[in-house]
Amino acid sequence: MEKMQIAIAGISEMRWRGNGTTTTSSGNLVMHSGTNDGGRSGVGIYVSKQYKPALISWSPVSDRIIIARFRCNARHITIVQCYAPTEDASDDIKDDFYNALTSSLTRIERGDIKILMGDFNVKIGPNKQRIGNNHGPTWCWHSNNGDTLIDLCQTFQLVIGGTVFPHNEIHKYTWTSPNGHTRNQIDHICISRKWRRSMMDVRNRRSASIDSDHELIIGELLIKLQRNSNTVNWTTRRPPPINVQRLSDSNLSTRMATTLREQMTQPLNHSWEQTCSILRSTAEEMLGTRQRRRTEWISAHTWELISKRNSRKSKADHDCRARDEHKELCKMVKKSARNDKRKNF
Structure with missing residues (x-):
């Protein structure tokens, strides 16, 4: 992601257990939503460390849908990352997914810029371009799931980015079959019709080696996220840990106890916040902080x-x-x- 200079990325078939967040050694944030047993599904959203302050909230809906809301200079952006069932899945599974997706899109705050993206496992033929322009792939036969996605986009006024921009056929496909002969466009990025002009381009990046039968699809948006915010949220970095191992030195521990005793006795009406601040500042000054070491485990x-x-x-x-x-x-x-x-x- 850092090599391709990607700010926010959606991940399908993540296969991580449960729901939660993970901060990488480089400071980037990964939110994931899955089942307790892992399974073959699971979705996630990657946020680079530069844009973590723009994150307002996120919500794991299911092992196929995850939502994140970001602070923007124009309006807030709500991203819905999903992993849809395949064409061969049962009607009950597909109905449950699209009902949950419809409910998630309905709960988005009014006025937010909607971005719907992920692996939809749908093919949209060139004669079915009821949304966007007629720049879809010419080799894809239209699928039944494609009608469902088109109806969903029409309901929520969304435009499929892969059908808007004219590209060579090799820059449109997003999936290659195991035999290497069949190629389809089944991954899509959709945006609110009102903000269609903010989307500059959508195409695959075949140079990204992600070890998958899917290609990395990138959408370029002319929307600036508000990275600097005065509000404090849960993404704020924690202070570095105190090097408490130095307390094993009896002389140092005695001097620190004497210093704390002198500071606490005057005045006596310290609030709890002031007491914590005194303890923290004294410990940092006398014991120092312990830096987390980055473990390079790849040989x-x-x-x-x-x-x-x-x-x-x-x-x-x-x-x-x-x-x-x-x-x-x-x-x-x-x-x-x-x-x-x-x-x-």
């Missing part, structure tokens, strides 16, 4: 395999031999990374 051998895999990615689209080598390198990277993690944790 040099794994990074070498990753470089080889990325170099084969550009050739895999045109060369069958390079495609087979790329698949084999993907398996080797997973195996090597798994072994590295087991050695260090």
Whole structure:
């Protein structure tokens, strides 16, 4: 994400257990929503560290839907990331998903910019462009789920970004079959019709090696998030921990106790906040803080395999031999990374 300079990204088929947030070693935030047993579904939203202050709230709806609201200079933005059932799924599963998605879109604050994105597993043919312009892929046959998505977009006044911008066919597909011959556009980014002009482009990025049969699809928006906010929210960074291990030095612990005793005795009417502030400032001055160490658990051998895999990615689209080598390198990277993690944790 940092290499592609992505501010916010939606992730489908995340397969993480439960709901929660994770802060990476680089300071980026990942929110995820899934089931307790993991499973094959699960969704998530990645937010770069520069735009974490713009996050207002987020809500895990199910293992297929997650919502996040961001502070914007113009209006607030509400992003709905989803992972829809496939065409072969039962009607009950598809009805439950689209009912939950409709309910989630209905609860969005009035006036917010709606962005609906994710793996919809739907194909929208060139003759079915009732929303957006007629720039959809010409090789995709329209699917039944496509009608459902189009009706949903018409209800909530959304435009499908992949049908708006003219691109070469190779820049439109988002999924490739395991045999490498069938390609479809089943991942979409939709935006409120009123803010259609704020969307500058939508296309895939085949250069991103994400080890998936899906391509990374990127939408460029001419909307600035409000990164600097005077309000304090739960994303505020915690202060660094105190280096309490230095208290094992008897001389230092005695001097610190004497200093705290002198500061606490004058005056005697300290509030709880003032007491905490005195304790914190004295401890930082005399004990110092303990910096969290970033553990580099990926070995040099794994990074070498990753470089080889990325170099084969550009050739895999045109060369069958390079495609087979790329698949084999993907398996080797997973195996090597798994072994590295087991050695260090």
